[in-house]
Amino acid sequence: MAFSVNFNGVELSGMVDGFTAITRNIGSSWNNSTRNRLRIGSDFINSSIGSKSITVNFIANVKKDRFVTTRNNIASFLNVTEPAPLIFGDDPNKVWYAVPDGTPTLDESSFYQAIGSITFLVPEGHAYSTYTNVLNSDNSGGVDGSITPNSDGSVDVTINNQGTLPAWINLTLTNNHENGYFGIAGVNGALEIGKREEVDGVFLHNSEILYDSDNDNQFSKLVDVKGLPNPQVASIGGVCDTNGQLGYRTVTNNWQGQTITTTGLKVTDFGSATTGLRGGMKCLTLPADSNGQLGSVNFYAWMRFLEWAGTNGQTGVTQVMFTDANDVFLAGYGIVKIDMTGNKGAAKFWVGGNNPREWQSMPFTMNNGENAKDPENNVMFNNRTGSADFVKNGGAFSFYWRNSRKTIQIPELANSAIAKVYFFIGDWIGNKNGMVSNMQLRRFWCRKDNVQKWDDLPNRYKKGSAISVTMADGGVTIDGISSITETVTGTDPFSIPPGISKLKIIQSSWNTTPPDVQITWQERIL
Numbered sequence: 066m067a068f069s070v071n072f073n074g075v076e077l078s079g080m081v082d083g084f085t086a087i088t089r090n091i092g093s094s095w096n097n098s099t100r101n102r103l104r105i106g107s108d109f110i111n112s113s114i115g116s117k118s119i120t121v122n123f124i125a126n127v128k129k130d131r132f133v134t135t136r137n138n139i140a141s142f143l144n145v146t147e148p149a150p151l152i153f154g155d156d157p158n159k160v161w162y163a164v165p166d167g168t169p170t171l172d173e174s175s176f177y178q179a180i181g182s183i184t185f186l187v188p189e190g191h192a193y194s195t196y197t198n199v200l201n202s203d204n205s206g207g208v209d210g211s212i213t214p215n216s217d218g219s220v221d222v223t224i225n226n227q228g229t230l231p232a233w234i235n236l237t238l239t240n241n242h243e244n245g246y247f248g249i250a251g252v253n254g255a256l257e258i259g260k261r262e263e264v265d266g267v268f269l270h271n272s273e274i275l276y277d278s279d280n281d282n283q284f285s286k287l288v289d290v291k292g293l294p295n296p297q298v299a300s301i302g303g304v305c306d307t308n309g310q311l312g313y314r315t316v317t318n319n320w321q322g323q324t325i326t327t328t329g330l331k332v333t334d335f336g337s338a339t340t341g342l343r344g345g346m347k348c349l350t351l352p353a354d355s356n357g358q359l360g361s362v363n364f365y366a367w368m369r370f371l372e373w374a375g376t377n378g379q380t381g382v383t384q385v386m387f388t389d390a391n392d393v394f395l396a397g398y399g400i401v402k403i404d405m406t407g408n409k410g411a412a413k414f415w416v417g418g419n420n421p422r423e424w425q426s427m428p429f430t431m432n433n434g435e436n437a438k439d440p441e442n443n444v445m446f447n448n449r450t451g452s453a454d455f456v457k458n459g460g461a462f463s464f465y466w467r468n469s470r471k472t473i474q475i476p477e478l479a480n481s482a483i484a485k486v487y488f489f490i491g492d493w494i495g496n497k498n499g500m501v502s503n504m505q506l507r508r509f510w511c512r513k514d515n516v517q518k519w520d521d522l523p524n525r526y527k528k529g530s531a532i533s534v535t536m537a538d539g540g541v542t543i544d545g546i547s548s549i550t551e552t553v554t555g556t557d558p559f560s561i562p563p564g565i566s567k568l569k570i571i572q573s574s575w576n577t578t579p580p581d582v583q584i585t586w587q588e589r590i591l
Contacts, residue, residue, distance in 0.1 A: 069154030080138045086122040092591040093117040093190035117187040125179045159192040194588040201583040214579035222568040228588030231560035233537035235585045242578035243524040248571045254559025277510035283313035287347035300394035300421035308336035309345035329505030332490040344491015360482025363514035364457040372400045372446035374431040375502030381492045390484040414464040418475040452545030468547040
């Protein structure tokens with residue numbers, strides 16, 4: 066088998082006839098800083114690792130066009146605008162992120178054979194493993210390390226970093242009990258998340274979970290409301306037929322060679338309307354809080370959607386709408402596709418009050434998140450993601466979109482309490498392309514904030530919630546929602562050193578149920 070040089074996913078070995086030399090040298094370049102002494106020698110200040118050069122020498126035998134194809138193919142092969150993966154066949158588990166450096170050569174002085182060379186620059190000066198190490202309870206005690214839960218709720222972790230440089234870990238902590246705090250300590254630093262002093266029970270203004278689909282098999286507590294007005298559409302004087310039906314269904318798709326199965330609430334019957342927007346609608350009447358009070362002036366809702374069109378031109382609407390006890394529309398989060406030729410959809414944020422309206426429309430391509438180069442790629446609502454949320458804090462209404470919340474002030478609704486949640490899924494009659502193939506509400510939960518009661522408090526991290534930390538950039542997400550403000554000021558992300566090292570993970574002092582821990586990382590190699 067021919068020796069392989071793969072750059073940016075393309076084989077150089079398919080363009081040339083052989084390699085005469087590859088110069089990778091040892092490690093990278095070391096840059097040392099010194100300061101001259103008064104008379105003899107110098108004092109060492111510091112040392113740093115610089116970039117690395119790799120040179121590939123090759124031969125190409127003459128073809129009918131006398132090396133023209135070779136020149137053109139290699140020029141196209143090298144044309145990148147940022148570092149791309151470079152992998153050699155004799156070291157397939159190592160990837161360098163490189164760019165061409167200088168002028169590639171091709172000596173055509175021989176009529177029969179040309180020799181050439183390409184120099185690659187690796188700005189970071191090191192390689193990464195092509196694989197990702199995963200350490201969790203399933204493989205604890207193996208080559209990657211071990212995870213040891215303790216009776217006090219803490220977890221001891223031993224990590225074996227087999228690279229030659231420090232590595233950045235990705236850490237996921239899944240709460241097996243309500244919790245308010247995590248402290249993560251390693252030999253290179255410490256990071257704190259949440260609130261160390263958060264208590265489990267005290268007389269405070271707290272939050273209470275009002276509904277969680279995880280505890281409601283197939284959204285059974287949502288009630289059909291056929292024929293009632295769609296609150297958002299009615300608020301602007303529009304017409305929407307709601308005589309259809311929503312049901313909990315399993316959908317299977319074949320995508321890029323994978324079988325993808327999803328479950329959720331979707332339209333199963335459009336009803337009998339012959340014009341306009343039609344579909345099914347359900348309603349969740351929120352229960353009273355622990356003090357017996359109905360409605361929530363300060364309210365949080367988290368939802369997970371799947372919004373993925375099977376073909377261009379499909380249309381459809383998904384809405385989660387919030388009203389008071391008298392069905393007066395307060396706000397709504399929705400996904401709408403009216404594009405009957407292409408694949409453009411939009412997340413819609415609607416508000417009520419004195420001027421009911423569509424406040425913002427955030428466009429996106431309704432694919433499955435497969436095109437990272439598309440600035441409107443569906444990173445929010447594909448089958449792997451889908452998380453969004455809505456917050457009402459008095460008169461402030463906030464809608465989650467791409468790692469931030471869009472907030473509007475509606476002063477006249479500051480004291481209006483959310484008492485019901487309506488769910489509508491439907492489509493317009495007359496579109497020959499049909500409804501969006503994958504338009505589902507997959508999960509939903511909501512809570513009431515600022516409930517004053519002495520009780521076993523619902524803490525900031527509910528049981529089953531997952532907190533993910535990317536140590537490389539300090540990113541923190543909670544159930545898929547970017548939550549960097551959860552990081553305690555004065556603590557910073559840290560790396561793990563080469564070899565075996567230890568982590569200590571602690572929780573709120575009153576929580577003695579250890580979380581599930583998973584750690585992933587790529588090794589870095591000089």
